[in-house]
Amino acid sequence: MATQPTVFAPGEDRLTEKELRALSPQDVLWRHRSVAGLSDALIMMVDDEMLNIEMTQAFLVEAGYRHFVQTDRPEQALAMLRKQLPGVLLLDLSMPRVSGLEILSSMRDDPVLRHVPVIVLTSSTDPQTKLKALAMGAMDFLSKPVDPSELGLRIRNTLAASAYREYLGQHDSLTALPNKQRYRKEVADVLAAAQKDGYDGALLHVGVDALGRINDALGRTVGDQLMQRIAKRLASCVQTESGGELSSEQHNPMLYRFDGDEFAIVVPYMEGVHSAAAFINKLLEDATVSFQRSGAPELFVTCSVGVSVFPTDGMDPDLLIRNAGWPCAMPSRRVRTATSSSRRVSTRWRRAGWT
Template identity: 80%
Template sequence: MSKIEGVGRQRRDNTDSDSDSDRDMLATQPTVFAPGEDRLSMKELRALAPQDEAGRNRSMGLSEALIMMVDDEMLNIEMTEAFLADAGYRHFVHTDQPERAVPMMRKEPPGVLLLDLSMPKVSGLDILAAMREDSVLRHVPAIVLTSSTDAQVKLKALALGAMDFLSKPVDPSELALRIRNTLAASAYREYLGQHDGLTGLPNKQRYRKDLASVLDEALASDHPGALIHVGVDNLGRINDALGRGVGDQLLQRVAKRLASCVQTEHGGELSSEQHNPSLYRFDGDEFAIIVPYMEGVPSAAFINKLLEDSTVSFQRSGFPELFVTCSVGVSVFPNDGSEPDVLMRNAGLALRHAKLAGPHRYEFFSPQFKDLALSRLDLSAGLRHAVSRDEIELLYEPRVELASGRVVAGEALLRWKHPSGRIIEGDELMDLAGSSEMDVVLTEWLFELLMKHMKNWRSAGLQAVPIAVKVSLANMRPSDLVHLVNAALANGVDARQLSLELQQVSALDNLPAKEATAIAGLRKKGVRIALGRFGASASISHLRQLPCDEIMPDASFVRDVERDATVQAMLLGIADIARRLRLSCVACGVETAQQLAFLKKNGFEQAQGRHLGEPVTGLVFAAKWLTRGGRPVRISTPGDLS
């Protein structure tokens, strides 16, 4: 029976008596306006007309909003249309056939709906019910015009989504105010739905919508463009150390700097015919920039300007001055994709790789990033179950004094035997654990097993050597590391037999002084501190802020020392820094006799790597390298050290 595509048929079948009584009460309708009040003075009209300030958050003013009226009396519609035209509302549609109302709204949703309740064939309640079932129309504000005084009728309309009521005959002044206020509230709600509350920038939803428009233009005009994702480096550390309030302040400052940088490009070489570069708050610590046209030198200059302008400093009483940097990931369309979601994902992947390479860097998307991301995702998921499945084992690698050839220490090495047969160990495993926030769990597990091994060695009367433990600070706070070490010392581990090889030490840059000095407190107890992967994730600047006993150049230096003169010079420079600072320098990753010969020739004190001894279990390590009160065991390798 219903002509709104069947909507409301079942509801009326089940509530025939209710509908009939409702319509009986609403049978007789007066005109929409009270007699003699169908026109207002020009002064009154100006006072009630759409205000510019009310619509400032929208791309067009409230006067541009579409107002729709559904009423079976054409006189009511004509009077209302004339009044709204005088009041400044230029877009008005109507129907006196209520069965057409919902299809009309689906074709073009109005800004506000003026709805009569009592109409033949299809009632206003039926229309509200149909709107409620529509994902778009349910958000259209409806003002009900009714002469009913029955509270139950109003409750039904409210339950179906009506926003406001006006009793017939309607006072024109009140109608004007209700329309203006409803449109203003709707505009503000729309603004909140498309803007970030912290920075005021357009949000992810607006980003995706605008990107679709820019892509359509770029594909039609056959010109390139780009998405740039900007991520604040180490924001999580700042939130943990100084509180989320400080982190929010930093995000606001970065947003202002980025907005200024993007604004200067409007109308320039990065703009297309229809669009200018635009900035968005994407998610968490990320911002996004749509560049409608991006090719050649201007793009590189803009990216470098973004990196420079987004660097901010922050000083808080009692804390060191922070210098916060950003990293950048770029995807270019159409080369890297022609769909918004694909391009957004690829820009995000490029940003992740930029951050993995270190802070304050940028990367363009490469198809390899996707393959690596999928592989890393699979490995990260598997790593969370690896410990409980006994897939992780703790091995020990000997460290050798090159002058004597004797084992003077050992390094604890985690190895993951992946079900696929792949072996993941050492720095690769630490990086994977850090990116999946499993490094803390693995470190706790390592310390627990190490304490058991060292206790067994003492019980057997073996002469133990110091054991170095790789510790990533990517997700572990120094104070948490102190708790682990103190627990080991309380269980009988000699502090002099423990060395901490710190990795990802850049995380210390944004920590409060109390956290940064926690490492120094361990050193005072006799625990040796080493800067791991020096020259890669650790630099000379970290030597100034973190007292240590030894530095360990990244294994890539030894790996490339035979074929790259620049690497040779850098490795020798690191060794010279260590000597001048009276620190030990431990060469890592020695795998060939030629590498070993280079290290001996240039006066390196200690080294470790497979050429000097394969990683073995705790039992084998004890049997092979530890003695009962005697001198340290001398290694025997194909390349004699003597």
């Protein structure tokens, strides 16, 4: 028996990344880490010959790079790396006191430094030395004397690959929204600012009701399309609050993909819980998606919202996140009420706000 296609309400089924990445003008969007912006990366150079450093930097300045840190004392390299993490390290291998291979070995054992991309600049032609450096984590090699054009291209490619890897590690692949790791970091930053300046804020978790049953009945592809459409609607709703009454001086409301059927929103500032009521009602309204299969009645997918308010509900990030997400984890969610602590939000009470 042929499967009937699922037809969503008018609108795009596949959403562009540009439409979904609308909420963090500072640093989380890939478009701000594009090739055109890589010239802002910090480049660190370690070589025991200062003349080599000066010549390399002159090449890179001509190629458009602007930010550098360097040392001709390799024994200071690790301390400098920990103080100011570079976008790429240009490392000589043959140096007195501390060799480039020793620096690579120490970086590999460091949980932070191991992720710094390293380009080795060496006059050595020994293939075993190159293999050893690659095994220790070096990403690329350049032979001395360095060709300026090749140096610029190798650095550009290394920075672009590193930035894209970082982007993938911090964003959800389906919706292109910042992921749970970014969310937890933002929560910690917002709570620190709120505690310092003495204002209130909230964490909102938006769960898609009965997504598992939709996946089981209609297939994962339909479920993924549904999540993309809801992500787009939530992103548009959150974007309208940027710079508004729910923004602090340092932060704007931001949307994240928290889990399989769950989104999260950080509201960094509010003047009492009632100031966020209209925003929550709009979230619930905009997140309602309808779809239909041929010969079947139109179906509506709704969302539940959980809320944790700080400092009223505490200042511990894990506790606030857990309380906000609790309503979204309830197994019997349909078109129903969502609760967090003593607060209640419902699709039936959109116009009434908080109860």
